[in-house]
Structure formats: C-alpha cells, structure tokens
Amino acid sequence: MVEAITAVRARHVLVDGAFRPATVRIGGGRVTEVAAYDDGRHDPGALDLPDSARLLPGVVDTHVHVNEPGRTEWEGFATATTAAARGGVTTIIDMPLNSVPPTTTVEHLRLKQHVAAEKARVDVGFWGGAVPGNLADLRPLWEAGVFGFKCFLAPSGVDEFPPLTPPELDAALTEIAGFGGLMIVHAEDARVLDEAPHPPSRAYADFLLSRPDRAETDAIRRLLDGARATGCRVHVLHLSSARALDLLAEARAEGLPVTVETCPHYLCFSAEDLPDAAPQFKCCPPIRDRGNRDALWGALVDGVIDCVVSDHSPSTPEEKGRGDGDLQQAWGGISGLQVGFTAVADEAAARGIGLEQVSRWMAPATADLVGLGHKGRIAVGADADLTVLDTAAPLDVRAADLAHRHPISAYDGRRLAGSVTHTWLRGEEPTAGHLLTREAAA
Structure with a gap:
C-alpha cells in the first residue's frame, strides 16, 4: 500500500453521487482539486488505479462498539480501527457501551478519549449515553463534544447501562431538545420482550420468536410520540423489522425530526438460511425473514431508511459461546466492521443497485447524521479520506484473517465480488487517527 499520495487517477471516481473519470489532488490532508482524468498525466508520482477500481470516499461508520476501556478483551481501539481501515472505514x-465505565459523564468521556488517542488508526468520535440518573450530565457531555446520546428502552445486556423508563425517556428528550441535541435509540419495547416466549433453545426460529416485530414497532411508536411532544431530534438504531416502515414513513411525512439506520447483517442474511446453534448470527434486534430483508432494501432505495452502519458488537469467544449453542444465553452482537461495506456492495450489486447508492448510505449520509460535513465525500475542501473497491479482486472472507480481536464472523466463508485494496486517511496510510468532537464538526 502506498503510504501517502498527492494525486490519484481513476476511471471511476465517485463525485457528486456519480462515477466519472477524474484526477483527485490532495494537499494538507484535504482534497484540493477534482480535475479531469487526463490532467493527472502531468502529476509526478500520481497513483493510477486499474479500470476495475472504484475510488470512493472513506466509509463513516456511526455505530461501533469498541468496548475499551474495561472490556478490551472483547475488542479495543487498536484492533477495531485496524479492522476499520482494512474495510475502507476511515x-x-x-x-457509550460496552466499555467500563460507560460514556455517561464527562469524566468517563475523557477517560475513553485518553485511551483512544494512543491507539486509534482511523478518526474516532464518541456518543454519550442517556441512562437513569444522568439527566444533569447530558448538557455537559454535549458541550464536551459528544455527537448525541444513546439510550435503550429494554435491557442493554450490561448492568452498567440500564434502560430508560417511559417517563425517563420523556425527560431526556425534553432536556436534549433544549440544547438541540440528538437522541439515538435502541428501539425494542421491554414489556413486549418480557411477554414473548424465550425458553432455552438452540433453534434460531425460537430465538426469533423471543424478539418479535412488535417489540420494535411499539418502541418506535413510543419514540415518535416523544419526538412529537418535545421536538427532539431522534434516530432509530439498527432497524430490523420492516413492519415499522409505514410508521416511519408517516412520521417523515408529518415532518418529525427522525432518521433511521439499518445494518449489513439485516441486508445480507435471512432467518430461513441461518443454521441453529450458531451464535455468530445472533444480534438484537434479530435477523428476520427474506421478505423482511427485501422490504428493508426497498426502504433504503425509497429514502425511508437513511443509512447503513455496522453495529459492530463483538465479544470474547467465551461470551459468544455461552450456553453451548443456546441462543438465549449467547452474547448478541455481530462483528462486521471490516467486511460490512464490501458485503453490502456485493448484495446490492446482485439486486441491481449501484455502488454509488451504497456509498451514499455508508459515507455522506452517516457523516451528515453527526454533522461531519468534511467527511464522506470526494469534494474540494473535504478530508482526503478515500477507499478503493476493486471489482476484479473477489474476497473470500475467512474469520481468522480479519483484524478484529477475535476470529468470529457471520460472514466467515462468504465470497464477495470485490474487495477493498487501498484506504487513505487524509491522503496517508491510516496509522494515527484524530479524535473528533462535535465542535470540530461544525
């Protein structure tokens, strides 16, 4: 890999939402010019990409669980950001979870920033957390530079990050609306989950019954009511259930300030095809059926869903294998940071959806969600965060070859039609990322 570049030429450069031949010039870590392809012939040292290569903005992944400090044995900044760079994520x-302590106070944020500063290979920003009892911490966290606040409406899986009750959610939305912040929500309803059957079982079908669609639709309806009452900006995390799409489309038509994301695993897998006793596929909310998957793709194309993020949520093999195949006991989370972008691009191509669409969902849309206007696009003045997807270089995913801390992946054994061959952060090989704050994004 070239360590640093001042210009790169390609027949397929994604500029303003479309591919065209271009020479991208770089100086001071920023894009200084997007010139004609033939102009690059006069640039000494310009890197020429093969015709099979697509030059894209680096992916901006706004949903990553790094787990450091406190659970570094689950992942950590060194391994997570190495995996990110190899997958085109800049x-x-x-x-704010599953680290210990969680990012629920400014003191805890400073601790996490201190740890990340020494280890991050790509740029890193931070969400804050909204939990019972930290209402007074939300504004200070916002002023300290977090990009918004995450909350759960059902148990998170870790005791140090409990869910908000409905009155606590309303109070937090009111507080966050008061300073123009953003609330991002794991939208599953605790009551619905409690009422669902959840016997010990190795069968994926039984696990799916334990996390019904209604858990998402009820929670999203409650969240939209809160946004309507308070005016708070809200973002629905990792949408799994297509049955919530009508609710969300109606909310958008009404003018509510709501955005929505989904994840590669919901777009690339279906419940009918998942083996039993395979915890690498377990996540919450769950992977649902083929028709549901098709509907999520349709909602992306139609603009009801705004963006695609990894929800990279790894754990140790011991946690992932807890219960010896009992899916009620295994840790619920999918490690997809390194291959998520490539997997979505592969699935999209099979559906006749262009790479320019995939990049839009995973770079400018996510950058815009958190106000990083200088990220996620190839444009003069933007950070020269670039990645190359080569359609002539297929990828056979092997979990053991991934940079994640543990060789566990739902994508293990999957053959993808292209692979990431280059990634640059501000025009250089990713070795030392910057810590990002909301002020820096303004």
Missing part, C-alpha cells in the same frame, strides 16, 4: 463513532 471514521468511526464509538458507542
């Missing part, structure tokens, strides 16, 4: 926004 910016991540770290979730």
Whole structure:
C-alpha cells in the first residue's frame, strides 16, 4: 500500500453521487482539486488505479462498539480501527457501551478519549449515553463534544447501562431538545420482550420468536410520540423489522425530526438460511425473514431508511459461546466492521443497485447524521479520506484473517465480488487517527 499520495487517477471516481473519470489532488490532508482524468498525466508520482477500481470516499461508520476501556478483551481501539481501515472505514463513532465505565459523564468521556488517542488508526468520535440518573450530565457531555446520546428502552445486556423508563425517556428528550441535541435509540419495547416466549433453545426460529416485530414497532411508536411532544431530534438504531416502515414513513411525512439506520447483517442474511446453534448470527434486534430483508432494501432505495452502519458488537469467544449453542444465553452482537461495506456492495450489486447508492448510505449520509460535513465525500475542501473497491479482486472472507480481536464472523466463508485494496486517511496510510468532537464538526 502506498503510504501517502498527492494525486490519484481513476476511471471511476465517485463525485457528486456519480462515477466519472477524474484526477483527485490532495494537499494538507484535504482534497484540493477534482480535475479531469487526463490532467493527472502531468502529476509526478500520481497513483493510477486499474479500470476495475472504484475510488470512493472513506466509509463513516456511526455505530461501533469498541468496548475499551474495561472490556478490551472483547475488542479495543487498536484492533477495531485496524479492522476499520482494512474495510475502507476511515471514521468511526464509538458507542457509550460496552466499555467500563460507560460514556455517561464527562469524566468517563475523557477517560475513553485518553485511551483512544494512543491507539486509534482511523478518526474516532464518541456518543454519550442517556441512562437513569444522568439527566444533569447530558448538557455537559454535549458541550464536551459528544455527537448525541444513546439510550435503550429494554435491557442493554450490561448492568452498567440500564434502560430508560417511559417517563425517563420523556425527560431526556425534553432536556436534549433544549440544547438541540440528538437522541439515538435502541428501539425494542421491554414489556413486549418480557411477554414473548424465550425458553432455552438452540433453534434460531425460537430465538426469533423471543424478539418479535412488535417489540420494535411499539418502541418506535413510543419514540415518535416523544419526538412529537418535545421536538427532539431522534434516530432509530439498527432497524430490523420492516413492519415499522409505514410508521416511519408517516412520521417523515408529518415532518418529525427522525432518521433511521439499518445494518449489513439485516441486508445480507435471512432467518430461513441461518443454521441453529450458531451464535455468530445472533444480534438484537434479530435477523428476520427474506421478505423482511427485501422490504428493508426497498426502504433504503425509497429514502425511508437513511443509512447503513455496522453495529459492530463483538465479544470474547467465551461470551459468544455461552450456553453451548443456546441462543438465549449467547452474547448478541455481530462483528462486521471490516467486511460490512464490501458485503453490502456485493448484495446490492446482485439486486441491481449501484455502488454509488451504497456509498451514499455508508459515507455522506452517516457523516451528515453527526454533522461531519468534511467527511464522506470526494469534494474540494473535504478530508482526503478515500477507499478503493476493486471489482476484479473477489474476497473470500475467512474469520481468522480479519483484524478484529477475535476470529468470529457471520460472514466467515462468504465470497464477495470485490474487495477493498487501498484506504487513505487524509491522503496517508491510516496509522494515527484524530479524535473528533462535535465542535470540530461544525
């Protein structure tokens, strides 16, 4: 890999939402010019990409669980950001859990920033957390530079990050609306989950019954009511159930300030094809059926869903294998940071959806969600965060070859039609990322 570049030429450069031949010039870590392809012939040292290569903006993944400090044995900034760079991801926004302590106070944020500063290979920003009892911490966290606040409406899986009750959610939405912040929500309803059957079982079908669509639709309806009452901007995390799409489309038509994401695993897998006793496919909310998957793709194309993020949520093999195949006991999370972009591009191509669409969902849309206007696009003045997807270089995913801390992947054994061959952060090989704050994004 070239360590640093001042110009790169390609027949297929994604500019303003479309591919065209171009020479991209770089100086001071930014794009200084997007010139004609033939102009690059006069640039000494310009890198020429093969005709099979697509030059794209680096992916901005706004949903990553790095888990450091406190659960570094689950992942950590060194391994997570290495995996990100290898997968074309140049910016991540770290979730406020499952680290210990969680990012629920400014003191805890400073601790996480200190740890990340020494280890991050790509740029890293941080979400804050909204939990019972930290209402007074939300504004200070916002002023300290977090990009918004995550909450759960059902148990998170870790005791140090409990869910908000309905009155606590309303109070947090009111507080966050008061300073123009953003609430991002794991939208599953605790009551619905409690009422669902959840016997010990190795069968994926039984696990799916334990996380019904209604858990998502009820929680999203409650969240939209809160947004309507308070005016708070809200974002629905990792939408799994297509049955919520009508609710969300109606909310958008009404003018509510709501955005929505989904994840590669919901777009690339279907419940009918998943083996039993295979916890690498377990996540919450769950992977649902083929018709549901098709509907999520349709909602992306139609603009009801705004963006695609990894929800990279790894754990140790011991946690993932807890219960010896009992899916009720295994940790629920999918490790997809390194191959998520490539997997979505592969699935999209099979559906006749262009790579320019995939990039839009995974770079400018996510950058815009958190106000990083200088990320996620190839444009003069933007950070020269670039990645190359080569359609002539198929990828056979092997979990053991991934840079994630543990060789566990739902994508293990999957053959993808292209692979990431280059990634640059501000025009250089990713070795030392910057810490991002909301102020820097303005």
